[in-house]
Amino acid sequence: QISLKHGSHRSGKRTDATMQRWREYGLGQFIHWGIYSIPGGGWDGKTYGGAAEWIRSWSGKDAPNDWRKTYDNLYKQFNPVDFNANKWAEQAKNMGAKYVIFTTKHHDGFCMWPSKYTEYTIANTPYKKDIVKEVVDAYNKVGIDVYLYFSVMDWSHQGWRYDIKSPEDSIAFESFKKFTRNQLLELLTSYPSAKGLWFDGTWDKSWVKQAEFADELETEMRTLRPGLIIGSRFRADDFGKRHVDSNGVMMGDYEQGWERNLPNSIEDVHGHDWDCVMTIPDNQWGYNSHWKGYVKTPYNLIEMLVKSVSLSGNFVINFGPDGKGNIRQEETSIAKEIGDWMKTNNEAIYGCSHADMKKQDWGYFTQKGRKLYLTVFNRPINNCLNVEISEKGVKPTKAYFLANKLPVAIQDAGKNKQNNNLYNIVIPAKYISDKPFVIVLELEESQ
Numbered sequence: 001q002i003s004l005k006h007g008s009h010r011s012g013k014r015t016d017a018t019m020q021r022w023r024e025y026g027l028g029q030f031i032h033w034g035i036y037s038i039p040g041g042g043w044d045g046k047t048y049g050g051a052a053e054w055i056r057s058w059s060g061k062d063a064p065n066d067w068r069k070t071y072d073n074l075y076k077q078f079n080p081v082d083f084n085a086n087k088w089a090e091q092a093k094n095m096g097a098k099y100v101i102f103t104t105k106h107h108d109g110f111c112m113w114p115s116k117y118t119e120y121t122i123a124n125t126p127y128k129k130d131i132v133k134e135v136v137d138a139y140n141k142v143g144i145d146v147y148l149y150f151s152v153m154d155w156s157h158q159g160w161r162y163d164i165k166s167p168e169d170s171i172a173f174e175s176f177k178k179f180t181r182n183q184l185l186e187l188l189t190s191y192p193s194a195k196g197l198w199f200d201g202t203w204d205k206s207w208v209k210q211a212e213f214a215d216e217l218e219t220e221m222r223t224l225r226p227g228l229i230i231g232s233r234f235r236a237d238d239f240g241k242r243h244v245d246s247n248g249v250m251m252g253d254y255e256q257g258w259e260r261n262l263p264n265s266i267e268d269v270h271g272h273d274w275d276c277v278m279t280i281p282d283n284q285w286g287y288n289s290h291w292k293g294y295v296k297t298p299y300n301l302i303e304m305l306v307k308s309v310s311l312s313g314n315f316v317i318n319f320g321p322d323g324k325g326n327i328r329q330e331e332t333s334i335a336k337e338i339g340d341w342m343k344t345n346n347e348a349i350y351g352c353s354h355a356d357m358k359k360q361d362w363g364y365f366t367q368k369g370r371k372l373y374l375t376v377f378n379r380p381i382n383n384c385l386n387v388e389i390s391e392k393g394v395k396p397t398k399a400y401f402l403a404n405k406l407p408v409a410i411q412d413a414g415k416n417k418q419n420n421n422l423y424n425i426v427i428p429a430k431y432i433s434d435k436p437f438v439i440v441l442e443l444e445e446s447q
C-alpha cells in the first residue's frame with residue numbers, strides 16, 4: 001500500500017440510493033452541442049477529417065486560413081433558431097434514455113450557460129438564453145436525469161497551460177484553477193437538479209499535477225451537493241495516476257475510461273460501476289456535416305447496449321445537433337429504431353446487470369433477481385440456446401418470449417465435465433424475427 005493523500009477516498013461501489021438509480025439507467029444520451037456545431041467539421045465549402053468538436057484546434061493545411069480568429073468570432077452568429085429542448089427531450093424519452101450528459105463547456109471554452117466568469121458565453125450571442133437551463137428543465141420534465149459535461153481544458157482562457165514549466169506558467173495556472181472552481185460551483189448552484197458532472201479534458205500534465213487542488217475541489221463539490229456523481233476522469237492522485245490510483249483503487253464513483261470502447265468480459269470491469277460513451281460515426285462527437293467512414297446501425301448500438309448491461313454498465317449514445325439546433329435525420333431514425341426495440345424489450349435493460357453465466361455465442365444474459373433475460377442476436381441453426389448453470393441447486397423452471405409471453409421449451413441437456421447443468425432453450429422453428437429478441441428464463445432453487 002502506497003501512502004496517498006489524494007488517492008481514492010473509498011473502495012468498493014457506492015451503496016446509496018442515488019448511485020443505485022444511476023446503476024439502473026442502462027441507456028443514456030450524450031449531447032455535444034456548441035460553437036463547433038456551426039462549422040460542422042468544415043468551412044468555406046471544404047470539409048476536414050478530424051473530430052468536428054476539435055475544429056478550433058486545427059491548424060495549417062488541416063484548417064482554413066486565419067482560422068483561429070474566425071472561430072473565436074463565430075459565437076457572435078450563434079443563433080439556433082430551430083432549437084427546441086422539449087423536442088429533444090421527447091425524442092430521448094421515446095428512445096428509452098434514462099439520463100442525458102450535456103456539454104456545458106467543451107474544450108473551446110464556450111459556455112452554453114451565462115457564466116459570470118467569462119464573456120465567452122451564450123449570453124453574448126444573438127440567442128442570449130440559458131441553453132443549459134432549457135435542457136435541464138426539458139429533460140427533467142420528462143423524467144430524464146441530467147448530468148453536466150464539463151471540459152477542464154479550456155483553450156479560450158489565458159491562464160490555461162498544457163504543462164507548468166515556469167513561474168509564469170504557475171501564476172497563470174493559478175488564475176485558471178480559480179476560474180475553473182468558480183465555474184463548477186456556479187454550475188452546481190445554478191442547476192441544482194443536475195445529478196452529476198461528467199468531466200473531460202483532464203489528461204494534460206498541468207491538471208494532472210493538481211492532485212491536492214482537484215481533490216479538495218471534488219470534496220467541496222460533494223459537500224455542496226450531497227450525492228453528486230463524479231466519474232474517475234476528474235482528477236489524478238499524488239503520483240499522477242488517473243482513473244485508478246497508485247494502489248489500484250478507482251477514483252470517483254464510476255469508471256469513465258470506456259470512450260468509444262467496450263469491456264469484453266466481466267473481468268475487464270474490475271467490479272467497478274462504469275459507463276461507455278459511444279459515437280454513431282467512427283469518431284465525431286460534435287455535428288459534422290459529412291460523416292465519413294462507418295456509421296453504426298441501430299442494431300450495432302442495441303448490441304452494444306445489451307453487452308454493456310450484461311457487464312453491469314451503462315451505455316450512452318452521442319447525438320451532435322447542428323448549429324441551428326436540429327438533430328440530424330440519421331440520429332432521429334436511429335433513436336426511433338432503438339426506441340421501438342426498447343418499448344418491447346426494456347425489461348431486459350432497466351435495473352438489470354451481469355448474470356454469472358457462461359457467455360454463449362447466441363447473445364447476452366442480463367439478470368434482475370431470479371429472472372434471466374436472454375437477448376438473442378445470433379440465432380442458432382438448431383434453434384437451441386445453450387444455457388450452462390454452474391450454481392448448484394439452481395434450475396430454470398419457466399421460459400417465455402418477453403414480447404408476447406408465449407412459452408418456450410426447456411430441454412435438460414445433462415451435465416458437462418465441470419459437472420455444470422446444461423439446458424437447451426428451444427426457439428420454435430416457426431418463430432420468425434428480423435430483430436434481436438428476448439427470452440425470459442425464470443430460475444429457482446431446486447429442493
Ligand SMILES: C[C@@H]1N[C@@H](C#Cc2ccccc2)[C@H](O)[C@@H]1O
Nearest residue numbers: 032051053054106200259277285
Ligand atoms: C467525450 C469525448 N472526449 C473528447 C476527446 C478526446 C480525445 C482527446 C485526446 C485524444 C483523443 C481523444 C471528445 O471531443 C468528446 O468530447
